[in-house]
Amino acid sequence: MTNFSYCVPTKIVFGKGVEEQAGQEILACGGKKVLLHYGGGSAERSGLLGRIERSLEAAGLPYVRLGGVVPNPRLSLVREGIALCKQENVDFILAVGGGSVIDSAKAIGYGIVHDFDVWDIFSKKRAPTGCAPIGAVLTLSATGSETSASTVITNEDGWLKRSGNSEYIRPRFALMNPELTYTLPPYQTASGGVDIMMHTMERYFTAPADAELTDRMCEALLKTVIHNLPIALANPEDYNARAELMWAGSLSHCDLLNAGRDRGDWSCHQMEHELGGMFDVAHGAGLSAIWGSWARYVYQHNIGRFAQFAVNVMDCTLDFAHPERTALEGICAIETFFHSVNMPTNIKELGFTLTDAQITELAHKCAFDGTRTIGSFQTLNEQDMAAIFTAAR
Amino acid sequence: MTNFSYCVPTKIVFGKGVEEQAGQEILACGGKKVLLHYGGGSAERSGLLGRIERSLEAAGLPYVRLGGVVPNPRLSLVREGIALCKQENVDFILAVGGGSVIDSAKAIGYGIVHDFDVWDIFSKKRAPTGCAPIGAVLTLSATGSETSASTVITNEDGWLKRSGNSEYIRPRFALMNPELTYTLPPYQTASGGVDIMMHTMERYFTAPADAELTDRMCEALLKTVIHNLPIALANPEDYNARAELMWAGSLSHCDLLNAGRDRGDWSCHQMEHELGGMFDVAHGAGLSAIWGSWARYVYQHNIGRFAQFAVNVMDCTLDFAHPERTALEGICAIETFFHSVNMPTNIKELGFTLTDAQITELAHKCAFDGTRTIGSFQTLNEQDMAAIFTAAR
Numbered sequence: 192m193t194n195f196s197y198c199v200p201t202k203i204v205f206g207k208g209v210e211e212q213a214g215q216e217i218l219a220c221g222g223k224k225v226l227l228h229y230g231g232g233s234a235e236r237s238g239l240l241g242r243i244e245r246s247l248e249a250a251g252l253p254y255v256r257l258g259g260v261v262p263n264p265r266l267s268l269v270r271e272g273i274a275l276c277k278q279e280n281v282d283f284i285l286a287v288g289g290g291s292v293i294d295s296a297k298a299i300g301y302g303i304v305h306d307f308d309v310w311d312i313f314s315k316k317r318a319p320t321g322c323a324p325i326g327a328v329l330t331l332s333a334t335g336s337e338t339s340a341s342t343v344i345t346n347e348d349g350w351l352k353r354s355g356n357s358e359y360i361r362p363r364f365a366l367m368n369p370e371l372t373y374t375l376p377p378y379q380t381a382s383g384g385v386d387i388m389m390h391t392m393e394r395y396f397t398a399p400a401d402a403e404l405t406d407r408m409c410e411a412l413l414k415t416v417i418h419n420l421p422i423a424l425a426n427p428e429d430y431n432a433r434a435e436l437m438w439a440g441s442l443s444h445c446d447l448l449n450a451g452r453d454r455g456d457w458s459c460h461q462m463e464h465e466l467g468g469m470f471d472v473a474h475g476a477g478l479s480a481i482w483g484s485w486a487r488y489v490y491q492h493n494i495g496r497f498a499q500f501a502v503n504v505m506d507c508t509l510d511f512a513h514p515e516r517t518a519l520e521g522i523c524a525i526e527t528f529f530h531s532v533n534m535p536t537n538i539k540e541l542g543f544t545l546t547d548a549q550i551t552e553l554a555h556k557c558a559f560d561g562t563r564t565i566g567s568f569q570t571l572n573e574q575d576m577a578a579i580f581t582a583a584r
Numbered sequence: 585m586t587n588f589s590y591c592v593p594t595k596i597v598f599g600k601g602v603e604e605q606a607g608q609e610i611l612a613c614g615g616k617k618v619l620l621h622y623g624g625g626s627a628e629r630s631g632l633l634g635r636i637e638r639s640l641e642a643a644g645l646p647y648v649r650l651g652g653v654v655p656n657p658r659l660s661l662v663r664e665g666i667a668l669c670k671q672e673n674v675d676f677i678l679a680v681g682g683g684s685v686i687d688s689a690k691a692i693g694y695g696i697v698h699d700f701d702v703w704d705i706f707s708k709k710r711a712p713t714g715c716a717p718i719g720a721v722l723t724l725s726a727t728g729s730e731t732s733a734s735t736v737i738t739n740e741d742g743w744l745k746r747s748g749n750s751e752y753i754r755p756r757f758a759l760m761n762p763e764l765t766y767t768l769p770p771y772q773t774a775s776g777g778v779d780i781m782m783h784t785m786e787r788y789f790t791a792p793a794d795a796e797l798t799d800r801m802c803e804a805l806l807k808t809v810i811h812n813l814p815i816a817l818a819n820p821e822d823y824n825a826r827a828e829l830m831w832a833g834s835l836s837h838c839d840l841l842n843a844g845r846d847r848g849d850w851s852c853h854q855m856e857h858e859l860g861g862m863f864d865v866a867h868g869a870g871l872s873a874i875w876g877s878w879a880r881y882v883y884q885h886n887i888g889r890f891a892q893f894a895v896n897v898m899d900c901t902l903d904f905a906h907p908e909r910t911a912l913e914g915i916c917a918i919e920t921f922f923h924s925v926n927m928p929t930n931i932k933e934l935g936f937t938l939t940d941a942q943i944t945e946l947a948h949k950c951a952f953d954g955t956r957t958i959g960s961f962q963t964l965n966e967q968d969m970a971a972i973f974t975a976a977r
Contacts, residue, residue: 192598192599192762192823192824192827192828192831193599194598194599194600194602195596195598195599196595196596196597196598197595197596197598198593198594198595198596199592199593200591200592200593201591202589202590202591203588203589203590203591204589205585205587205588205589205590205843205844206585206586206587206588207587209587369585401824403808403811403812403824403828404804404805404808404828404831404832404835407804407805407807407808408801408804408805410804411797411800411801411803411804412797412800412801414800415796415797415800418796419796430585431585431794431796434585434844435585435796435797438585438797438843438844439797442797447840450598450831451598451827451831
């Protein structure tokens, strides 16, 4: 087991009706003026925004609104939010939505407390030194952004999708009502489920490390999602299935599941970020389209690990004489599962075909113009990335 | 899944040599003068206290020392610590030891910030309103007190063992170096392992609730302890086995494992507290001596739950036609495991025999003179408790 630090101070309030505690929780954090940040019109139409506004009003909290966050949230709206918050003296940001809204809120939080342009943090030109406090009312089980120290923003100038991680941005609280996910379209539910699984798998397939409890908890979480995602798709108002997915989403990305090993592989995430920056695909669907090609490219690097996944997560039977067969069976089994929830297992199934030139461009961008490698399970250079994009197209 | 809140802000720093960060972590918490609280002479003789003192000195932190904490920590020493801290203007308590030392530190922390006698909190006469900040350098994998909101203190006046739980007492940080547990006697290692398992099992055997991810994580943790405890006993310096036990101990008692269900059954803990108050047994060994008798007394209340435990934790084969057989097989299997690590499965194996009068007294005390019932898996009254003590003797 490798040395690690673990600290997730985010207060989780989980269950029916918890969004109505928003005002009180912001007061408890010392917030005085709130940016209510959200996505499209569904939060408005469903009455959710109204309930939250009444909660803020009951707590005596003034607020301003900024909607319009889109999947793969944009730098332009972040900059607009920063200007608005500075003008209105906002000191607390309440994100109402899924990971895109929370990520956008985190970026605005960065911008409020720094004098330089916020993109400098995402392009790694400058290190952040703080962030305005964030709270979240979660409406989508997927990214785990409600408890994570991560944010990913897309810069429309070049369609660069970049992360800006630090402990400063971890939300102070997350209000998690599974009922708020009942109305999600099936595709978004499934894409979110895959995202949850991938946050776990990126931590599971890493450089070798003895971390048995962490392994077993990863396996527990993956099996829970595999069991409950089809239930939620068949019956969108199954509270327990929605609740399992929502809780799994938070635990998958709060660093609990890499305790005692390195911080994860993240190759598929980094490649998907390029794809998502160029084509605007749903994040989980993009991961689903790439993972099998990544797995077949790297599995021989540690066959035992893929066999463990096959047996402990996908319930395959271990072929002791030929564990590589079990490893491949596990990869097939999860692709079968992805298909069963209408998620793609190649890029064509995302709805478009990559040209050779696009693959070259994606790999070049993901390798930061040839200056970085990615991955810890197996280190990948620009050529490896191009090979995986090619296998996945 | 039932509604729940979850917030564990304790900062975990885990790995080799982390005790040397004590001074810096206390500074980060704003501590200015420290009570260094510990147990017997082993921390002194091993050089651990010296290393920590150098860390405090390097951080410019003055400190006073108070040793002498014993298992089932005593109220008299807590009162001595409170007087010392008030006299010396101590504002931070660093516990160096296992659960007893940390529990004692929490009680002292309560005492510093309240004007009334600290036992009033444990006897439920008064509710706590705060606690001085606590940090821990852990030397024993067992109670999970390093991340928990629990403390248990024994009042020598009547030998009453009582808990005084609140969020105020959760440690600010826990420095966890598995190497510090290498020198534990085998009996303490095993007793600690059982305690970790029982913190999980008290949360697993509760009133019915759909909480699949929580169930699976409980099972993951129990299997990890069952795998690693024998390894640590066979080779006390196996770093990974010691690390798995230490991390499992923290996760078992930080409320992660009752997310979405009620807060646990705790019958065995409450009965063992009376036993420990009267006879001063090692906590885990006391739990081990009682659990099987409790399980056989209550299992018919929810056979499916005990069958799930048997199959998913103890690797029994489910007898679909007679699941009660599987349930009983699981109880036998864990008793076999307890015996394999030299833990008792009845009170005689603890080294003494209970008289009828003692059983009556234990049950009467545990039922708060007949005024309370215990348990959530099955509610137990004073007569039930006496029956279980009788079966266990």
